[in-house]
Amino acid sequence: MKKKQNIIDTATKLFSRQGFDGTTTLQIAREAGVTEPLIYYHFEGKDDLFTHIIENGFKTYFERLESLPTETTTHYEKIENLVALHFKFVRDRPDEIYLAFSTCPAKLKDKSHVCSKKLEKQRQWLGAYLSTCLENGIASNEFHSVQVKETVGLLYALILGIVRQRGLHLNTLKGMSRTTIEFCRRSLVK
Amino acid sequence: MKKKQNIIDTATKLFSRQGFDGTTTLQIAREAGVTEPLIYYHFEGKDDLFTHIIENGFKTYFERLESLPTETTTHYEKIENLVALHFKFVRDRPDEIYLAFSTCPAKLKDKSHVCSKKLEKQRQWLGAYLSTCLENGIASNEFHSVQVKETVGLLYALILGIVRQRGLHLNTLKGMSRTTIEFCRRSLVK
Amino acid sequence: MKKKQNIIDTATKLFSRQGFDGTTTLQIAREAGVTEPLIYYHFEGKDDLFTHIIENGFKTYFERLESLPTETTTHYEKIENLVALHFKFVRDRPDEIYLAFSTCPAKLKDKSHVCSKKLEKQRQWLGAYLSTCLENGIASNEFHSVQVKETVGLLYALILGIVRQRGLHLNTLKGMSRTTIEFCRRSLVK
Amino acid sequence: MKKKQNIIDTATKLFSRQGFDGTTTLQIAREAGVTEPLIYYHFEGKDDLFTHIIENGFKTYFERLESLPTETTTHYEKIENLVALHFKFVRDRPDEIYLAFSTCPAKLKDKSHVCSKKLEKQRQWLGAYLSTCLENGIASNEFHSVQVKETVGLLYALILGIVRQRGLHLNTLKGMSRTTIEFCRRSLVK
DNA sequence: CATGAATGAGATTTCATTCAT
DNA sequence: GATGAATGAAATCTCATTCAT
Numbered sequence: 077m078k079k080k081q082n083i084i085d086t087a088t089k090l091f092s093r094q095g096f097d098g099t100t101t102l103q104i105a106r107e108a109g110v111t112e113p114l115i116y117y118h119f120e121g122k123d124d125l126f127t128h129i130i131e132n133g134f135k136t137y138f139e140r141l142e143s144l145p146t147e148t149t150t151h152y153e154k155i156e157n158l159v160a161l162h163f164k165f166v167r168d169r170p171d172e173i174y175l176a177f178s179t180c181p182a183k184l185k186d187k188s189h190v191c192s193k194k195l196e197k198q199r200q201w202l203g204a205y206l207s208t209c210l211e212n213g214i215a216s217n218e219f220h221s222v223q224v225k226e227t228v229g230l231l232y233a234l235i236l237g238i239v240r241q242r243g244l245h246l247n248t249l250k251g252m253s254r255t256t257i258e259f260c261r262r263s264l265v266k
Numbered sequence: 267m268k269k270k271q272n273i274i275d276t277a278t279k280l281f282s283r284q285g286f287d288g289t290t291t292l293q294i295a296r297e298a299g300v301t302e303p304l305i306y307y308h309f310e311g312k313d314d315l316f317t318h319i320i321e322n323g324f325k326t327y328f329e330r331l332e333s334l335p336t337e338t339t340t341h342y343e344k345i346e347n348l349v350a351l352h353f354k355f356v357r358d359r360p361d362e363i364y365l366a367f368s369t370c371p372a373k374l375k376d377k378s379h380v381c382s383k384k385l386e387k388q389r390q391w392l393g394a395y396l397s398t399c400l401e402n403g404i405a406s407n408e409f410h411s412v413q414v415k416e417t418v419g420l421l422y423a424l425i426l427g428i429v430r431q432r433g434l435h436l437n438t439l440k441g442m443s444r445t446t447i448e449f450c451r452r453s454l455v456k
Numbered sequence: 457m458k459k460k461q462n463i464i465d466t467a468t469k470l471f472s473r474q475g476f477d478g479t480t481t482l483q484i485a486r487e488a489g490v491t492e493p494l495i496y497y498h499f500e501g502k503d504d505l506f507t508h509i510i511e512n513g514f515k516t517y518f519e520r521l522e523s524l525p526t527e528t529t530t531h532y533e534k535i536e537n538l539v540a541l542h543f544k545f546v547r548d549r550p551d552e553i554y555l556a557f558s559t560c561p562a563k564l565k566d567k568s569h570v571c572s573k574k575l576e577k578q579r580q581w582l583g584a585y586l587s588t589c590l591e592n593g594i595a596s597n598e599f600h601s602v603q604v605k606e607t608v609g610l611l612y613a614l615i616l617g618i619v620r621q622r623g624l625h626l627n628t629l630k631g632m633s634r635t636t637i638e639f640c641r642r643s644l645v646k
Numbered sequence: 647m648k649k650k651q652n653i654i655d656t657a658t659k660l661f662s663r664q665g666f667d668g669t670t671t672l673q674i675a676r677e678a679g680v681t682e683p684l685i686y687y688h689f690e691g692k693d694d695l696f697t698h699i700i701e702n703g704f705k706t707y708f709e710r711l712e713s714l715p716t717e718t719t720t721h722y723e724k725i726e727n728l729v730a731l732h733f734k735f736v737r738d739r740p741d742e743i744y745l746a747f748s749t750c751p752a753k754l755k756d757k758s759h760v761c762s763k764k765l766e767k768q769r770q771w772l773g774a775y776l777s778t779c780l781e782n783g784i785a786s787n788e789f790h791s792v793q794v795k796e797t798v799g800l801l802y803a804l805i806l807g808i809v810r811q812r813g814l815h816l817n818t819l820k821g822m823s824r825t826t827i828e829f830c831r832r833s834l835v836k
Numbered sequence: 837c838a839t840g841a842a843t844g845a846g847a848t849t850t851c852a853t854t855c856a857t
Numbered sequence: 858g859a860t861g862a863a864t865g866a867a868a869t870c871t872c873a874t875t876c877a878t
Binding site for chain 1: 846847
């Protein structure tokens with residue numbers, strides 16, 4: 077049973093660093109200290125292993141999203157929480173979130189693949205969350221009256237960019253979370 | 267000669283959509299309407315073809331970066347120009363810039379690969395451009411006195427996110443360029 | 457103990473329907489409701505299991521052959537009995553006799569394999585039985601003076617064909633036994 | 647191009663002797679004097695190669711069936727011709743017809759497989775041919791008034807048995823064709 | 837320039853079998 | 858008796874690349 081977890085951990089690491097197609101089952105097996113057929117004993121195939129990882133990653137991700145506080149004193153706190161959540165997640169589990177946010181596009185060709193579906197769900201969720209936030213913030217005169225759709229897109233892009241950047245360890249500055257939150261605050265809050 | 271361009275165009279499209287490892291030479295040949303050996307007549311191999319595309323993409327990219335106006339009335343205009351440039355580039359050549367910004371990480375393992383080098387160069391360039399901008403803006407009291415390094419990182423992440431988002435055609439809103447520029451302006455400019 | 461029989465029954469069914477090479481030990485185990493190692497507890501291996509089945513099938517088959525009545529009023533009755541026996545056997549145990557008569561030829565390559573030996577023995581037995589029958593029938597003027605060897609071959613082919621046809625459930629007409637016996641009678645008996 | 651034929655010929659031989667599952671692509675390649683990937687260059691896979699062989703075998707087979715003379719002086723000649731045709735075919739192309747008549751039952755599980763379809767077609771064709779023959783022969787008082795369906799079944803079984811027997815080289819007597827034809831004639835013709 | 841045929845190396849997967857419990 | 862986990866060996870298949878023409 078420890079070996080199964082080994083496989084999962086190794087695969088997560090390798091997939092996120094080399095992409096799905098760039099990682100071989102032999103490589104996974106070797107680095108996990110098992111033989112190749114064991115992968116096929118625990119999973120139906122390379123694809124199934126990948127799917128398992130993605131599903132698990134998204135499961136944790138959505139759990140965290142769902143447990144964001146719904147009651148806040150200001151609307152901006154909601155955005156602040158969301159940004160902080162992503163910074164935290166990418167610190168805790170850089171490989172998983174990196175995979176989740178940017179699985180090698182090959183997988184995205186098949187719209188019915190778990191990957192595509194989860195990504196779509198994520199996009200929907202974040203879109204809805206941010207839209208509501210912005211609309212309420214504008215209505216209550218807390219925010220500038222920005223264009224909602226476009227601002228949602230840009231905040232999404234910002235989060236996406238941060239996750240990729242940090243998932244790839246291209247940037248490891250400690251203070252970025254704070255800076256980012258203040259940056260957005262100055263822009264949105266009156 | 268038209269065939270060579272066909273190969274390049276097809277390969278660019280496929281690499282950006284399926285990743286380097288997820289694209290086969292046969293697929294490129296078929297979609298380009300040629301036979302596989304022709305690829306080897308024009309290029310030394312799959313890797314060489316990829317490198318050619320990346321180099322070309324970055325060449326154009328750097329040319330555009332280099333031709334950004336150096337004399338501007340405000341410091342913010344510099345940032346505005348940079349953001350606009352990326353929006354324009356991703357509209358003109360979505361596949362190329364997408365590739366340039368996010369080549370399947372497998373290629374990045376080899377630090378001496380063209381890909382890694384160009385990406386590094388790009389990061390340096392943008393870093394320097396943005397740092398200078400911010401420092402001067404702060405010095406001249408045009409900008410809030412933000413933390414420079416962190417803000418550079420976040421602007422880089424924002425651009426990266428935008429390019430990925432639009433390169434993957436996940437978002438095609440027309441007004442985002444403007445919204446993004448205003449968003450950053452409100453945040454930076456006093 | 458019931459499990460051992462389960463294994464045997466399932467294997468018999470699967471081998472006869474999919475051939476030896478087309479059947480996996482996992483499939484046998486699953487359909488028999490046991491785990492793979494149990495097969496190895498009861499048998500030395502897949503080959504041994506197969507051999508066991510074949511030997512058992514042939515044992516019953518030869519017992520039936522041996523108990524054919526030796527004293528008959530006419531010589532044709534002997535042939536009649538033989539044909540009827542095969543019709544009965546294939547009705548009672550379609551899988552076993554089908555296997556016995558047509559084990560995937562792969563097994564026949566090895567002339568020393570149980571399979572080859574039993575089949576050879578069967579051919580000898582039937583050949584001898586039919587030859588004697590025909591010769592006596594001809595000598596006693598009961599039969600037309602047909603070519604013995606060739607007629608033996610054709611009767612053997614007929615029985616083989618019937619067993620295969622019915623073993624595969626391609627034909628399930630009730631009256632075929634009778635029709636076949638009459639067909640041969642008209643042809644042989646003066 | 648000669649190599650492609652080599653592959654086909656070798657595969658035909660091996661499949662008929664060892665069954666589909668008992669034959670490996672490596673074995674085919676080696677005996678055909680080519681490398682394994684060449685099989686995959688010319689065919690989509692092992693299954694496709696097999697299908698190609700079956701289709702080709704049946705093509706020739708049906709061509710011969712179709713060119714059986716339709717005008718005959720007696721009805722029995724029709725049956726005579728059919729039996730002779732099978733003896734001739736099995737002499738000309740023992741492997742192909744053996745395969746066609748008895749492809750390892752594994753393939754027959756899938757009712758939509760070419761194999762199953764062709765076999766069904768063959769059964770239909772022979773059934774129709776023999777039925778008509780018998781009915782006309784009985785109507786014109788040339789034949790005994792046998793049970794048509796059952797007799798068709800038995801003649802089919804006889805042909806099947808002969809093809810298997812001779813395809814497996816279990817019997818190579820020269821005179822069997824004649825003997826078989828006379829055997830059936832005595833039984834059917836008044 | 838261009839291609840049909842071919843291949844070496846290796847990837848994914850299967851499978852009979854065994855081991856530890 | 859019985860099983861979950863594991864494996865060595867091998868089978869099917871893929872793919873970048875080359876050769877002969």
